[in-house]
Amino acid sequence: MTISDYVFTVIVVFSVFWYLWLYTNYKRRFPPLPPGPWGLPIIGNLPFLQPELHTYFQGLAKQHGPIFKLWLGAKLTIVVSSPEVAQEILRTNDTIFANRDIPAVAPGNTYGGSEILWSPYGPKWRMLRKLCVNRLLSNAMLDSSVELRRGETRRTVRYLADQARLGKPINLGEQISLMNVNIVRQMLWGTTVKGEEREIVEAEFLELVTEMNGLLLKPNISDFFPVLSRFDLQGLVKRMRRPAQRMDRIFDRIINQRLGTGSGSDERVVDFLDVLLKVKDEKDDKTNLTMNDVKALLMDMVLGGTDTSLHVIEFAMAELLHNPEIMKRAQQELDKVVGTDKVVDESHISKLPYILAIMKETLRLHTIAPLLSPRCPSQTTVVGGFTIPKDSKIFINVWAIHRNPNIWEDPLKFDPDRFLDRSYDFIGNDFSYLPFGSGRRMCPGLAMGERVVLYNLATFLHSFDWIIPQAERVGIEETFGITLKLKNRLVATPVLRLSDPNLYL
Numbered sequence: 001m002t003i004s005d006y007v008f009t010v011i012v013v014f015s016v017f018w019y020l021w022l023y024t025n026y027k028r029r030f031p032p033l034p035p036g037p038w039g040l041p042i043i044g045n046l047p048f049l050q051p052e053l054h055t056y057f058q059g060l061a062k063q064h065g066p067i068f069k070l071w072l073g074a075k076l077t078i079v080v081s082s083p084e085v086a087q088e089i090l091r092t093n094d095t096i097f098a099n100r101d102i103p104a105v106a107p108g109n110t111y112g113g114s115e116i117l118w119s120p121y122g123p124k125w126r127m128l129r130k131l132c133v134n135r136l137l138s139n140a141m142l143d144s145s146v147e148l149r150r151g152e153t154r155r156t157v158r159y160l161a162d163q164a165r166l167g168k169p170i171n172l173g174e175q176i177s178l179m180n181v182n183i184v185r186q187m188l189w190g191t192t193v194k195g196e197e198r199e200i201v202e203a204e205f206l207e208l209v210t211e212m213n214g215l216l217l218k219p220n221i222s223d224f225f226p227v228l229s230r231f232d233l234q235g236l237v238k239r240m241r242r243p244a245q246r247m248d249r250i251f252d253r254i255i256n257q258r259l260g261t262g263s264g265s266d267e268r269v270v271d272f273l274d275v276l277l278k279v280k281d282e283k284d285d286k287t288n289l290t291m292n293d294v295k296a297l298l299m300d301m302v303l304g305g306t307d308t309s310l311h312v313i314e315f316a317m318a319e320l321l322h323n324p325e326i327m328k329r330a331q332q333e334l335d336k337v338v339g340t341d342k343v344v345d346e347s348h349i350s351k352l353p354y355i356l357a358i359m360k361e362t363l364r365l366h367t368i369a370p371l372l373s374p375r376c377p378s379q380t381t382v383v384g385g386f387t388i389p390k391d392s393k394i395f396i397n398v399w400a401i402h403r404n405p406n407i408w409e410d411p412l413k414f415d416p417d418r419f420l421d422r423s424y425d426f427i428g429n430d431f432s433y434l435p436f437g438s439g440r441r442m443c444p445g446l447a448m449g450e451r452v453v454l455y456n457l458a459t460f461l462h463s464f465d466w467i468i469p470q471a472e473r474v475g476i477e478e479t480f481g482i483t484l485k486l487k488n489r490l491v492a493t494p495v496l497r498l499s500d501p502n503l504y505l
């Protein structure tokens with residue numbers, strides 16, 4: 001053996017040991033990626049995706065376990081389907097998972113990333129969120145704006161009563177949708193817009209919200225291959241800009257009107273816009289709002305508040321039409337608490353445990369945000385014994401957790417009683433029940449969502465009996481989206497329940 005052979009052998013042996021040391025060290029620090037189905041080169045599992053993602057993921061979890069991976073193009077996607085792993089993400093590693101995975105189309109409707117929904121976890125997000133929770137959506141603010149919400153509900157009751165007198169079936173989903181959009185609009189800027197202009201704004205507002213939510217849902221090549229996002233191959237960002245700019249013009253018009261008339265100069269109820277303009281003028285060290293931030297927060301409230309409560313009420317009504325004995329029990333509770341000579345108001349809702357149980361059971365069985373809003377880890381982390389790389393997309397399949405037979409007895413049965421016996425709440429402390437998410441990024445609109453759903457559901461049940469027209473069938477099948485929706489239209493005929501006609505004014 002020459003000296004160079006000797007040196008070569010030492011280098012090879014040293015390199016092998018070095019590599020083995022590095023490998024074991026890496027393996028000790030970073031276990032493997034979660035298991036998952038096989039995919040094709042480059043496009044991964046994309047061709048096998050099914051449109052109803054929540055049920056598709058539920059099926060895959062049965063084969064691959066409570067945490068599995070998919071390659072959606074170049075995007076590593078992790079799906080979690082058990083309370084234990086959800087807890088590791090949403091509580092143990094909450095800060096690491098407090099960023100959102102932002103869809104490529106979102107910048108088309110953002111105000112430079114000033115929305116709470118898309119803001120990365122950091123000082124700006126904290127400032128906006130605090131403002132939202134403490135000033136806009138606090139119980140004090142909700143108490144002072146009861147009249148804004150009440151007006152819209154009474155308007156809908158009047159319309160339903162007219163249809164009831166004519167014995168006419170109505171598209172209940174459509175009415176709930178219109179009412180809910182108007183409630184949110186009222187909360188945003190109250191009665192700034194009046195008369196004919198109000199109807200124009202209402203119609204445009206509903207159209208824009210629907211269009212923007214639809215675009216957010218469209219499968220987008222830019223999300224699967226982020227390197228291509230700058231080309232916007234499907235033109236979705238461009239399409240999103242149009243409704244976003246129209247919405248921006250509505251915001252501008254209303255803000256200018258408000259600035260022109262001055263806030264608080266009349267007896268008006270204080271709305272979100274009053275609060276935001278006041279905070280903007282106050283400008284302290286902690287809260288420094290620009291006009292862009294004001295509009296971004298209005299947009300947050302529009303996108304977060306419109307498409308959620310509406311579907312909870314619609315699913316609840318569909319389940320009650322399907323289960324008349326549960327509807328009867330709810331009406332008996334209402335007659336006892338409210339009486340038949342008064343109308344429901346928001347002060348009654350804390351005394352209606354059965355109606356609350358109906359809302360909880362609706363959110364369990366028909367989880368409105370079935371996969372929450374996807375999260376994105378800010379650093380590589382180990383969860384459930386597997387490595388979750390930085391920047392992967394995380395879905396928590398809350399819908400599957402809510403239907404897991406090991407957690408919920410007879411999980412497909414609509415049974416509000418299960419929430420009378422067990423004290424589940426909405427605040428995300430029990431990881432088997434997460435309708436509003438959990439942790440730092442859980443829903444800030446919980447209190448408003450709860451009030452809007454309970455008050456309107458109670459009003460619909462107290463004021464009317466509901467009959468299914470002969471040609472109709474009550475379907476409770478779901479269709480997947482950013483929010484879960486009823487697949488088929490919900491048509492029913494209202495029948496007046498209260499004898500005093502004044503209770504329908």
Ligand code: HEM
Pocket residue numbers: 116117118129300301302304305306308309312368369372373435436437438439440441442443444445446448449450453
């Ligand atoms: C019953 C009605 C509602 C349900 C079921 C619901 C559910 C949710 C869920 C599951 C999330 C994601 C939480 C997470 O990732 O952990 C969320 C986020 C959010 N919701 Fe709601 N929501 C409702 C009503 C509202 C209302 C009324 C508003 C505002 C007016 C609102 C505003 C938001 C915002 C801004 C976020 C993003 C929070 C962030 O990223 O920091 N939501 N909601």
